[in-house]
Every structure is written in structure tokens, then in C-alpha cells.
Amino acid sequence: MKKSIFFILFSVGLTMAQTSNFAGQLYNGYENYKESTITTKRIRHSIIVPLINRHKENPLFEISTAGVSPQGREIYLISAGTGKTRIFMWSQMHGDEPTATMAIFDMLNFLSANDHLNNYRQKILENVTIYFMPMVNPDGAELFKRRNSFDIDINRDASRNTTPEARTLNDIFLYLKADFGFNLHDQSIYTAAGRTHRSAAISFLAPAINYEKNVDSVRLNAMHLISELYSMLQEYIPGHIGRYDDGYEPRAFGDNFQKMGTSTILVETGGWRNDPEKQFLRKINFILLSSAILSIADQSYKKTDVNIYEQIPYNEDVLKDLLLRNMTYRKDSIEVKIDISADRVEKSMDGKILYNSVIDDAGDLSTLYGYEDHDFTGYEIHPGKIYASKKSPSVLKNDFIDSLLAQGYTDIFYEGKMKSAEYEFPLNITRDKNYRNNISIGSNASFYLTKDDKVQLVFVNGFMYDVENKISLLKNSAVKGSK
Numbered sequence: 001m002k003k004s005i006f007f008i009l010f011s012v013g014l015t016m017a018q019t020s021n022f023a024g025q026l027y028n029g030y031e032n033y034k035e036s037t038i039t040t041k042r043i044r045h046s047i048i049v050p051l052i053n054r055h056k057e058n059p060l061f062e063i064s065t066a067g068v069s070p071q072g073r074e075i076y077l078i079s080a081g082t083g084k085t086r087i088f089m090w091s092q093m094h095g096d097e098p099t100a101t102m103a104i105f106d107m108l109n110f111l112s113a114n115d116h117l118n119n120y121r122q123k124i125l126e127n128v129t130i131y132f133m134p135m136v137n138p139d140g141a142e143l144f145k146r147r148n149s150f151d152i153d154i155n156r157d158a159s160r161n162t163t164p165e166a167r168t169l170n171d172i173f174l175y176l177k178a179d180f181g182f183n184l185h186d187q188s189i190y191t192a193a194g195r196t197h198r199s200a201a202i203s204f205l206a207p208a209i210n211y212e213k214n215v216d217s218v219r220l221n222a223m224h225l226i227s228e229l230y231s232m233l234q235e236y237i238p239g240h241i242g243r244y245d246d247g248y249e250p251r252a253f254g255d256n257f258q259k260m261g262t263s264t265i266l267v268e269t270g271g272w273r274n275d276p277e278k279q280f281l282r283k284i285n286f287i288l289l290s291s292a293i294l295s296i297a298d299q300s301y302k303k304t305d306v307n308i309y310e311q312i313p314y315n316e317d318v319l320k321d322l323l324l325r326n327m328t329y330r331k332d333s334i335e336v337k338i339d340i341s342a343d344r345v346e347k348s349m350d351g352k353i354l355y356n357s358v359i360d361d362a363g364d365l366s367t368l369y370g371y372e373d374h375d376f377t378g379y380e381i382h383p384g385k386i387y388a389s390k391k392s393p394s395v396l397k398n399d400f401i402d403s404l405l406a407q408g409y410t411d412i413f414y415e416g417k418m419k420s421a422e423y424e425f426p427l428n429i430t431r432d433k434n435y436r437n438n439i440s441i442g443s444n445a446s447f448y449l450t451k452d453d454k455v456q457l458v459f460v461n462g463f464m465y466d467v468e469n470k471i472s473l474l475k476n477s478a479v480k481g482s483k
């Protein structure tokens with residue numbers, strides 16, 4: 001009796017150690033598997049077609065067209081392995097949620113490699129059959145938007161099943177009746193893991209099967225697997241893992257699939273500081289999803305303490321891009337203490353990512369956190385000044401621009417003709433002579449901070465410039481008004 005308990009404990013330790021050892025090898029050797037033709041998060045269908053065609057030549061994979069989007073783009077199903085346990089992973093049913101799609105193509109490279117990890121690869125391919133459906137919503141991906149070409153949210157069409165994308169996903173689901181399902185999404189980068197400053201880089205959920213949130217054996221398996229993956233990930237993104245809201249949504253896929261007998265895991269990729277293209281989080285997805293497959297192949301998840309699931313902190317919407325605390329603000333001869341937050345609204349122009357930083361809250365923001373978070377006790381905030389220039393901004397010398405910044409100018413008003421390189425200019429350009437900066441919600445985040453009546457810091461379009469040290473963290477300025 002004693003001996004068998006010892007044996008069980010020993011084998012639990014061994015399999016958990018195996019999963020984390022595997023994850024470590026993938027983490028360190030990631031560059032060997034990374035799909036090098038995918039370099040940014042704005043991946044379109046035309047980028048994955050040649051990859052699909054390349055993998056079609058590999059006898060390891062079976063690749064078919066599972067469906068076609070309303071605009072005629074193929075939705076693929078790729079399978080690998082011969083095991084009797086079936087795993088179904090689908091990604092990007094929301095067109096602007098691409099991180100797992102990138103990771104799936106890294107996984108295909110891993111599965112078809114031939115190297116020192118062959119023992120793991122063999123264990124996976126013998127024990128499970130994996131089915132990938134990357135980019136369920138290629139029409140949305142084309143425009144990097146959430147919904148499909150009918151402006152329908154695919155993840156609210158699981159039950160009505162009227163869009164071609166939802167029908168494709170439902171048909172394959174019913175055909176496979178997989179043991180495990182992975183519903184792969186991206187969440188807001190402003191989500192934190194608990195009420196903390198730490199972004200929820202990854203959030204998990206074992207979706208509910210009813211409003212009462214009962215736990216049956218199907219959902220319990222998903223909770224076991226999440227417990228193992230959560231423990232594994234702590235090594236790479238400690239404190240940055242959250243639990244998604246578990247309210248039942250009868251129109252969503254995860255909830256329906258769980259109810260129909262497939263242990264379903266929702267993975268939501270969030271934000272990571274200085275990773276706007278989500279390339280680090282793509283790597284984390286690769287490790288996470290590969291480890292999940294190994295865990296299912298050797299059934300190590302069954303031995304993980306399921307109480308770990310309940311300890312994962314819930315997602316909290318408490319993050320901002322920029323949070324400036326405890327400043328003094330004077331207006332109409334009244335002085336108040338104020339915190340200001342701003343979010344950097346991202347847009348793509350000519351293949352480049354540009355930001356428009358907008359003040360989104362003001363007042364006591366002590367319950368919120370910033371990716372960039374500063375305490376400016378003792379500083380006074382002022383709206384950025386606007387310098388009217390007779391010369392084109394592009395001919396202004398750097399020294400002159402530095403002197404403008406040192407006086408609290410954040411914008412230049414210029415009436416003449418300009419080229420489109422305006423965004424590269426260190427100060428905002430306004431084309432409207434009536435434009436004024438404001439410390440108010442919805443305004444562009446352009447202001448300066450003084451201490452002892454001296455300009456110390458200038459924020460141009462939400463990016464900081466340190467006057468004394470001439471350190472610029474500027475990414476791009478804003479162009480305001482039109483002409």
C-alpha cells in the first residue's frame with residue numbers, strides 16, 4: 001500500500017517535470033521553429049496560403065478546405081498524428097485576434113522537425129490526433145477587424161449558425177467530436193491579472209455549461225489541464241496569468257462545445273509591455289499550446305491539483321497605457337490634485353503602426369495602473385502650447401525644436417503645403433488655427449509639466465520628452481485638423 005502511494009507521487013512528479021522540461025526546451029529553442037515569414041500581427045489570408053501549400057507536401061499533415069468565407073477565402077483544417085485522443089484548436093474567429101494563428105504555424109514547424117525533441121514529438125503523434133483550424137474569420141483578418149464581412153460576431157453565432165464561418169466551425173466540431181477543444185482569442189491589452197499592475201498576458205477559462213456554472217466531468221478535465229498550464233507558465237510570465245469571466249454565454253462556441261462533451265479551454269492573449277506586434281506572446285502561445293498537447297498525450301493533466309484553477313486571479317480591467325499621478329492642475333483660479341490616464345489608439349498606415357494618444361480618464365485614478373506609470377507629486381500640468389510657424393516644420397533645426405519643447409510647446413501650427421511624413425516630426429502638427437490642447441477626456445494627450453516654474457517634462461501625443469536630459473521616448477506625433 002505504502003509502496004503504491006510512493007509510486008503514484010513519484011510518477012506525478014515525473015510527468016509534471018516532463019511537461020515543464022519540454023516547455024523549457026521549446027522556450028530556448030524557439031527560433032528553430034518560428035515561422036519566419038510571419039513577422040507582424042496583421043496577418044492576412046494571403047500570407048498563410050503559401051504556408052498551407054508548403055505543408056501540404058508533407059505527408060505528416062492532412063490538409064483540407066473545411067469551408068469558405070463569404071468573400072471566398074478558404075478556411076483550412078490541418079491534422080497531424082494517429083492517436084485516438086482528438087484535440088481541436090481553432091483561432092482568429094475574431095479577425096483582429098491573430099496571436100494564436102501565428103503560434104499554430106510555429107507548431108506545424110515544430111511537429112515536422114527532426115531533432116533532439118523527437119521523443120516528445122513521437123509521444124504526441126502516437127497518442128493524439130491534432131486538428132488545427134487557423135484563421136476562422138479570414139475576411140475580418142483582411143481588415144484586422146473583429147467581425148466578419150456581414151459585421152456579425154462569429155462568437156455570437158454558435159447557436160443561430162447562420163454565417164459560413166460559424167457553420168464551418170460547427171460542422172467540423174460535430175464531425176470530430178474531439179476530446180479537447182482550444183478556443184483561441186486575444187483580449188484587451190488593458191486587462192490585468194487581478195487588481196495589479198501586471199498585464200494578463202494569458203487568461204484561461206474552462207467555459208461554463210449553464211447559468212448555474214455546474215462542473216461536470218468534461219469541464220473538470222479542462223480545469224485540470226488549465227491548472228497544469230498555469231503552473232508551467234508561471235516560470236515564463238510570473239503573475240501575468242488571469243482567469244476570464246466565467247458567465248455563461250449561450251451564443252458562444254466555447255460554452256456550447258463544453259456542453260456537448262468536448263473539454264474546452266478558452267485562451268485569451270492579452271498585452272505585454274513593449275510587444276505591440278505580439279511576437280513574444282506568440283512564443284508564449286507556442287509553448288503553451290505545445291505543452292497542452294504533450295500533457296494530453298501523456299495524461300499528466302489528470303494528476304494536477306484542480307484547486308489551482310480556483311486560485312488563478314480573475315481578469316480586471318485596470319490597465320492604461322499611460323498613468324501620471326498626483327499632479328497639480330490650475331484652472332479658473334482653482335487648484336486641484338489630478339491623475340491623468342491615456343490610451344494609445346493604434347492604427348496602421350502604409351504598413352507602419354502609428355498611435356494617437358487620447359486622455360481617457362482624470363481625477364483620483366489610484367485604483368488603476370499604467371504600462372507606463374509615473375508619480376509626479378510636486379509637478380504642475382499645463383496644456384501643450386502651439387507654436388505658429390511661417391516655415392515648414394520639416395526645415396526647422398533640431399536645436400530650435402529642443403528649445404520649443406523646453407518652453408512647453410507640443411504642437412506646431414503651419415498653414416503651408418506639407419508632405420505626408422508629418423508623423424515623423426517630433427512635435428504635433430495642427431492645420432487648424434483654432435485648435436487648442438486641453439486637459440480633458442477625449443483630447444489628444446499633449447501637455448507639459450513644470451516644477452518650480454521650470455518646464456521639466458513634455459508629453460507629445462502621449463510620449464514623454466525629458467527636457468533637462470533631452471531624452472525623447474517619442475514614437476510618433478499627431479496630425480490635427482485637416483487642410
Ligand SMILES: [Zn+2]
Nearest residue numbers: 094097185186
Ligand atoms: Zn475573440
